[in-house]
Amino acid sequence: MLSRVAENLFWLGRYLERAENIARMARVEHEVSLESGQEIWHSLVSTTASNQLFWNNLAESPDLTHSEFLIFSMDNPASLRSTLVRARELARGLREHISREVWEEINALYLYLALRKQYIASDIHEFCTETQRRTQTILGLYDNTVLRDEGREWFRCGMYLERADMTSRIIDAKYHILLPGGDSIGGPFDRFQWMAVLRSASAREAYRRMGNNEVDGLLVAELLVFSQEFPRSLAFCVQALLRHFQQATVLTPRRRRAAAERGVTLLHLDIGARDMEQLIEDGLHEFIDFFQQRLIDIDRAITDDIFRAEPGAGQSQRMATMDSG
Template identity: 75%
Template sequence: MLSRVAENLYWLGRYVERTENIARMAVVEHDASLEGAGAGGIWDSLIHATDSNEAFAAARAESPELTESEFLLLSMLNPGSLRAIFVRARELARGLREYISREVWEEVNGLYLFLAYRKQFVASDVHELCTETQRRTATILGLFDNTVLRDEGREWFRCGVYLERADMTSRIVDAKYHILLPPADAVGGSFDRFQWIAVLRSASAREAYQRTGRGEVEGPLVAELLIFSRDFPRSLAFCLQALQRHYQQAAAETPKRRRARAARRVGILNLDLDAGDIEQVVDDGLHEFLDDFQARLIDVDRAITEDIFRAAPFHPERGGAAEGGQ
């Protein structure tokens, strides 16, 4: 398929998934800003997870009355806000209309209009805005599976979804651990548990945690579920396995030497997750582990982009590069 279309489908998957994650995290942050006293700034973990510390400081300097929730959800001053991310998703979808189904397009456009026509924003809107966004992004993913042809493009879309999901889950775990790292004596206390419950909720994992018989909520067990579980669909291990499967399908038609680098990187990441365990991760430092994981995801993304989406033109049947054009 067209390289540009493949790349845009991959990013459509990433942006839709990121939108959903921001919405989910925002509900938890919003609740935490109302209930429970505590360490760490309000909304800090979401600001951290979306890499928008500096952007927020700058936007605050510009308009002091800007709230964290507005900045993170609806502000177009923040290129990482929920709305700004989804505007990009919708722009991509607009350029992919010949590829995606009408049903998917209408749902994408519907969420865009829902976010775009919201002029006033007050704190009490957070729940409605975010749950509606979650519902609609879930619909988009579902419709994509049920109304779009299952060809190479769908596999690239899925690659984007799973790579982004792995990245966001790692950020959810890391944001809490990094920012809300309690003093040593508080570990294991009720405040600590409150934070880890928030992590579970941010990853839609609270029920999964209980159903897998992990019992009382404890940090290492939460991290284990979100990193190593083969069954929980937002865990790093689950996402990387899915990414590997979808990437194999997506790149099946691509000549071997163009698809190899990304395949190798995903494969090694999967082997490392297979061989790892939570005790080792905690001993070596959870934050360091997640940091390294995110850096390796960036390498995967770079390999896909450089070797496939933006590869120099080549003639597959002649095995040579193009001579004219550029």
């Protein structure tokens, strides 16, 4: 498969997953801030790592709200709208690799977004719900209409890598309320917050169905990090990433895939060897830092060694011989 195409499919998977996550988190954040009467959007802006940019933009347009910046602003490369515009741009260049159904749905989402000239705060809920529904439709269509070839594996790699990253950000933003001690006394407001974390990760029903009667910060964290069944947990995402990476690189020469494969495998083993008690001991925040750094290393190895590897001078000769042989 063409390297550029593989890389773009990988990023299409990342952007679509990212958009779905931002829309979901924003919707929950919106409801929580309405109900609690507390403006907590700023924590979401820091979850998507663009605090400094927000303050810079605020200096230029004093009316800018956190929610507009997070959802609508094209000056914020991590905003929902920017993410979807980039996903659609990639998809436009990948039309011969995705099905017509997938393309039309991505394009429809883009048109839905692009037709809005102005940000209207009261539309946040509709906007986020609709985006979330449509991105999930796209991911479902992708699974059911696109050829299961190498490209689809790269798309999945991007999707799971991004999902692992987003879930880790959700945990990181709230780790102080999930762990016992400090302000946490397990009162109604804590439970309310823990529920919000679960909803941010689409995990509320999963949490209940796994037999947890009490809403408890530690159990929430455990689900989001270790669950083998919940499809957004860190452990689940890393395992899926490993599987799809191996599928994608069946034909890739060993020297090109070695670094990334080692990275994913070690991360998978590392999570498997830990448990919740140890996480508390070592520090949840420190673990999330470590986890995110590993994801960055994996992404870099895939990009440098597989997508953008420069063939050596002698390589074309060798490949030519292999082809004719």
